[in-house]
Amino acid sequence: MLPQIVRDPELSSPLGASCHRYLVDEEDSESSRESRSRALLAKLQEQVRARERQSISNTPDEDDKEQKKRKPEKTETEEVPRKTKKSENERKTHAADEVASSAKKKKKQTNKTLSTENESTGDKESINEKSVEITETSESDREENKKTEESVEPQISQEAKAENGSSQSGFHVLGGFKGKTVQKVKRVLPQWLAQPDVIQRDITNNLIPVSEVPGICPTLLKKLEMNGIQSFFPVQAEVIPAILESVASGLLVGPGGYRPRDICVSAPTGSGKTLAFVIPVVQALSKRVVREVRALAVLPTKELAQQVSKVFSTYTEGTNLKVVMVTGQKTFAAEQTTLSENRGGVSHSLADIIVATPGRLVDHINKNPNFGLQHLRFLIIDEADRMIDSMHQSWLSQVTKAVYRSTGDTQTSVFRRVLPGPITVASLSPPQIPLQKLLFSATLTQNPEKLQLLDLHQPRLFSSTHTCTETTTQRQDTFNFPQGLTEYYVPCTLSKKPLIILHFLLRLKFSPALCFTNSREGAHRLYLLVKLFGGVEVAEFSSKLSPGERQKTLKDFEQGKIPLLISTDAAARGIDINGVKCVINYDAPQYIRTYIHRQVSIIQQKPMWEKNFLQMVRDAGSPGIQRHFVQPEAFKSMEARYDQALAELSKVVKEENAKKRF
Numbered sequence: 001m002l003p004q005i006v007r008d009p010e011l012s013s014p015l016g017a018s019c020h021r022y023l024v025d026e027e028d029s030e031s032s033r034e035s036r037s038r039a040l041l042a043k044l045q046e047q048v049r050a051r052e053r054q055s056i057s058n059t060p061d062e063d064d065k066e067q068k069k070r071k072p073e074k075t076e077t078e079e080v081p082r083k084t085k086k087s088e089n090e091r092k093t094h095a096a097d098e099v100a101s102s103a104k105k106k107k108k109q110t111n112k113t114l115s116t117e118n119e120s121t122g123d124k125e126s127i128n129e130k131s132v133e134i135t136e137t138s139e140s141d142r143e144e145n146k147k148t149e150e151s152v153e154p155q156i157s158q159e160a161k162a163e164n165g166s167s168q169s170g171f172h173v174l175g176g177f178k179g180k181t182v183q184k185v186k187r188v189l190p191q192w193l194a195q196p197d198v199i200q201r202d203i204t205n206n207l208i209p210v211s212e213v214p215g216i217c218p219t220l221l222k223k224l225e226m227n228g229i230q231s232f233f234p235v236q237a238e239v240i241p242a243i244l245e246s247v248a249s250g251l252l253v254g255p256g257g258y259r260p261r262d263i264c265v266s267a268p269t270g271s272g273k274t275l276a277f278v279i280p281v282v283q284a285l286s287k288r289v290v291r292e293v294r295a296l297a298v299l300p301t302k303e304l305a306q307q308v309s310k311v312f313s314t315y316t317e318g319t320n321l322k323v324v325m326v327t328g329q330k331t332f333a334a335e336q337t338t339l340s341e342n343r344g345g346v347s348h349s350l351a352d353i354i355v356a357t358p359g360r361l362v363d364h365i366n367k368n369p370n371f372g373l374q375h376l377r378f379l380i381i382d383e384a385d386r387m388i389d390s391m392h393q394s395w396l397s398q399v400t401k402a403v404y405r406s407t408g409d410t411q412t413s414v415f416r417r418v419l420p421g422p423i424t425v426a427s428l429s430p431p432q433i434p435l436q437k438l439l440f441s442a443t444l445t446q447n448p449e450k451l452q453l454l455d456l457h458q459p460r461l462f463s464s465t466h467t468c469t470e471t472t473t474q475r476q477d478t479f480n481f482p483q484g485l486t487e488y489y490v491p492c493t494l495s496k497k498p499l500i501i502l503h504f505l506l507r508l509k510f511s512p513a514l515c516f517t518n519s520r521e522g523a524h525r526l527y528l529l530v531k532l533f534g535g536v537e538v539a540e541f542s543s544k545l546s547p548g549e550r551q552k553t554l555k556d557f558e559q560g561k562i563p564l565l566i567s568t569d570a571a572a573r574g575i576d577i578n579g580v581k582c583v584i585n586y587d588a589p590q591y592i593r594t595y596i597h598r599q600v601s602i603i604q605q606k607p608m609w610e611k612n613f614l615q616m617v618r619d620a621g622s623p624g625i626q627r628h629f630v631q632p633e634a635f636k637s638m639e640a641r642y643d644q645a646l647a648e649l650s651k652v653v654k655e656e657n658a659k660k661r662f
C-alpha cells in the first residue's frame with residue numbers, strides 16, 4: 001500500500017504540485033473523470049449536430065433524401081421540436097454512459113494491473129500512475145485530435161460537397177463527364193509546306209530576261225545565250241538566286257555561318273527545273289581548287305540521268321569541272337575508271353559532278369574503295385516523289401553514311417564531317433562542309449511520313465500554282481498542269497481501242513505521237529498489232545529494251561523517223577522529247593500522278609471508268625478535259641484489215657511465248 005500523503009493547501013512548493021500529482025483521492029478522481037468524459041461527450045455531440053446542420057444547408061437535393069431518412073424536414077420558421085432534441089440528448093447521454101462505462105472498465109483494468117504490481121514493488125505506483133496520466137493525456141490528445149478532425153472534416157465535407165454535389169463527403173469526383181462534340185481532326189501541314197514561295201505557273205507571260213536575275217556570272221550568261229536561252233522561266237528566276245544565296249559565303253558555310261536550308265521545288269513538267277539547279281551548282285563549283293565529288297544528282301531512270309547529264313555537260317564545257325554518269329550503261333569496272341584514278345599511290349577523284357541512278361550509285365558506295373562522298377556539298381534529287389517511293393532500296397541512307405564516313409586521312413583533317421546535330425559552339429568549330437539537299441518534282445508529295453525519309457534541314461518550298469488566289473487547301477489537292485496542254489478523252493469499247501490509235505495516226509495525222517500503256521506486255525502487244533496492220537512506222541520503248549536500244553529509239557523518235565512510239569511509264573517521268581504533237585493514254589492511269597507525268601492530251605476511256613477518271617482529273621485541278629467521240633463509221637474501212645492483223649497477232653504471240661520457254 002502506498003503511504004497516504006495529506007495534501008496541505010499552504011504548501012506552494014513545486015513539491016506540492018508533485019504531491020498533488022501523486023496524492024490523489026480515489027473518489028475525487030473517479031467523479032472528475034466521469035464529469036470530464038461527459039463534458040467531452042457533450043462537446044462531441046454538439047459538433048456532430050453542427051456538422052449535420054451544415055450538411056443539411058449545403059446539399060438540398062441529396063441531403064434531402066438523407067434528411068428524410070434521418071429526421072422530418074425543418075422549415076425555416078419552424079423550431080426543431082424540443083422532443084426531438086430531448087430524445088437526441090437521451091440518445092447522446094446513453095452514448096455518454098457507454099463511453100463512461102467503457103472508460104471505467106478500462107480504468108478498472110488499469111487499477112487491477114496497478115494493484116498487482118503494487119503488491120510486488122512499492123515503486124511501481126509512480127510508474128503506473130504515470131501510465132494513468134499518460135492515458136488521460138492520451139484521452140486529451142484524442143480529444144484534441146478529435147477537435148482537429150471535427151474542425152477539418154466539416155471543411156472537407158463542405159469543399160467536397162460544394163465541388164461535387166455528392167452527399168458522400170470526402171470523395172472527390174474529378175472532372176465533369178458532360179457529352180462534348182468531337183472536333184474533326186484537320187490535317188495540319190508543317191509551315192514550310194503550308195506556306196511555300198509561290199511561283200507563277202504561266203510561263204509565257206512571266207518570262208524574266210536572263211540578265212535581270214541577280215548573281216549569275218558572265219561566263220554562264222554567255223553560255224545561256226549561246227544555247228538560245230534569252231529569258232528564264234518563273235521557277236528558274238526564283239530558284240537560281242535562292243541556291244546562289246546559300247553559297248554566297250563559299251562552299252564551307254551557309255548564310256550567317258549556319259547550315260544552309262534544303263530547297264524543294266514543285267513545278268510542272270517542262271517548267272525548266274533542270275536548269276534551275278544546273279546553273280547555280282555549276283557556278284558554285286566553278287571556283288573550286290581541288291577536284292572532289294561535290295555535287296550528286298540522283299534520278300530514277302537511265303534516260304532521265306542521261307538527259308540531266310547532258311545539260312550539266314553543256315554548261316560545264318570550257319570549265320575544268322568534270323561530269324560523270326553512273327547509271328550502269330557501262331560496266332562497273334569501266335565506271336570505276338571514270339570516277340577516280342590512282343596517282344602516286346593516292347586515289348584522286350576524276351569527277352566534280354556525278355549524275356547517277358540509285359542502284360549503281362549504291363554499288364560504287366559499297367564496292368568501290370576509291371569512291372568517296374566526304375566532300376559532297378549538293379545532293380540533287382530529281383523526280384523526288386518517285387525517288388522517295390523507291391526509297392525502300394535505302395539508297396539515301398547509304399549516301400548519308402558515305403558523306404559522314406570518316407576515312408584515315410579525314411579523321412583529323414579540317415574537313416572531317418560529323419552528322420549534323422544540335423547547333424552548339426563545339427559543333428560549329430571547325431566549320432564543316434554542309435550537305436544541302438535540292439529536291440525537284442512535278443508532283444512533290446505532302447505526305448509527312450514520306451518527306452520524313454528525306455531528313456530535310458529547315459526546308460524551303462517553291463511551288464508553282466494556277467493563281468495566287470488559290471487557298472492552301474486547294475493547293476494541297478491540285479497538281480501543276482503544264483502550260484498550253486489541251487486534254488481530251490475518247491469513250492470507246494475495249495476491242496476498238498487499237499483502231500482508234502490507227503485512226504489518229506493514219507486519218508488525222510496525229511504524229512509524232514507518244515502512246516502510254518500500263519504494262520510492258522500491253523505495250524508489246526499493241527506494238528505488234530500496229531506493226532502487223534502496217535501503214536505506220538512504230539517502235540516500243542520499255543525496260544524490255546537494252547539501254548542502247550532505248551537510247552536509239554528515243555533519238556529516232558525525236559528526229560521524226562518514228563511517228564508512233566508505244567511506251568510504258570518508264571518514259572513518262574520527266575524525259576524531255578522535243579516536238580511530240582500528241583500523247584495518248586492507251587490505258588487510263590490509275591493514279592493522278594501518273595496522269596500528270598504523262599502529259600495526257602487524249603485518253604481512251606473504258607465507259608465504266610469514265611466517271612471516276614474524269615472526277616480524279618478535275619479534282620486534281622485540270623484546266624479542262626474535253627470529250628472527243630469518234631464515230632464508228634470513221635474506221636469502218638479499216639476493220640477487215642484489223643481483224644486479219646488480230647488473227648496474225650495471236651500466232652506471233654504464241655511463237656514468242658514458245659521461244660521464251662526454250
Ligand SMILES: Nc1ncnc2c1ncn2[C@@H]1O[C@H](COP(=O)(O)OP(=O)(O)OP(=O)(O)O)[C@@H](O)[C@H]1O
Nearest residue numbers: 229231232233269270271272273274275574575576
Ligand atoms: N529558260 C528557258 N528558255 C527556253 N527553253 C527552256 C528554258 N528552260 C528550259 N527550257 C527547255 O524546256 C524543256 C524542259 O526543260 P526541263 O527539262 O528543265 O523541264 P523540267 O521541269 O525539268 O521537266 P521535267 O519535270 O520533265 O524534268 C527543255 O527542252 C529545255 O531546253
